[in-house]
Amino acid sequence: MPEESLMYPIGRFRFPESKSNACVKEAILGMQRFPVALLELPTGLSDQKLKTTYRPGGWSIRQPVYHLADSHTNAFIRFKLAVIEKKAPMIKPYKENDWAELADSKLQIDASVQLFGGIHKCWCYLMENRNAPQWLRSFFHPEQKQSIARNASALARDWHGKHHLAHIRLVKNANK
Structure with missing residues (x-):
């Protein structure tokens, strides 16, 4: 289905099964490398090209770049809340x-x-310097409850980032 391949060019998301320390x-290494890929990929795209959508009814190329910053800022704050609060915070x-x-999504990227x-x-840095009990903490999302390790691992492996880089x-x- 062509629409599916444009919407999910790397396939649909699945939570990683393993939560091992390795x-x-x-996942942390993936997160460290990802900003470089995000910086390099849109290089050389004109403002007009940045306004181009990757599929009918989809976002412009500029929007996923801003979305990644929004999403990962929210995820970072959720991570910090889960680390410091004894009871799973509602996010x-x-x-x-x-x-x-x-x-702001209209600004230069x-x-x-x-x-x-x-x-x-x-x-x-925060993830590298966490202790084992902190990884077991969780936050409450109205749609799901998950440990910060599972959430960080999912983001960092980085289906989300790779998904939008593919767009x-x-x-x-x-x-070309």
Whole structure:
């Protein structure tokens, strides 16, 4: 189904099965590398190309870059809340499509890439310096409850990032 391949160019998300310490270390390495990929991929795209959508009814290429910064900023804050609070904190979901339409998503992407890189640097440092009991902490999402290790591992392996980088590649490679 063509729409499916445009919406999910790397396939649909599945939580990783393993939560071993080695998998968490691998996830942290993935998070450390990801901002470089995000910085390099949109290089050379004109403003017009950044306004191009990767599928009918989809976001422009600029929007996933801002969405990644928004999403990972929220995830970093959720992680910190879970680490410091004894009882699983209730986190507030956000409407990503509405956030993607806000005025800041029209800015040049460098501001978002810098934000994303800074968040990842702080987050990776925090994860590298966590203790074992902190990994078992969780937060409560109205739709799901999960440990911070599972959440960080899911983000870091980084289906979410690779998913949106694939959207950018779809547009970038369209005119080659």
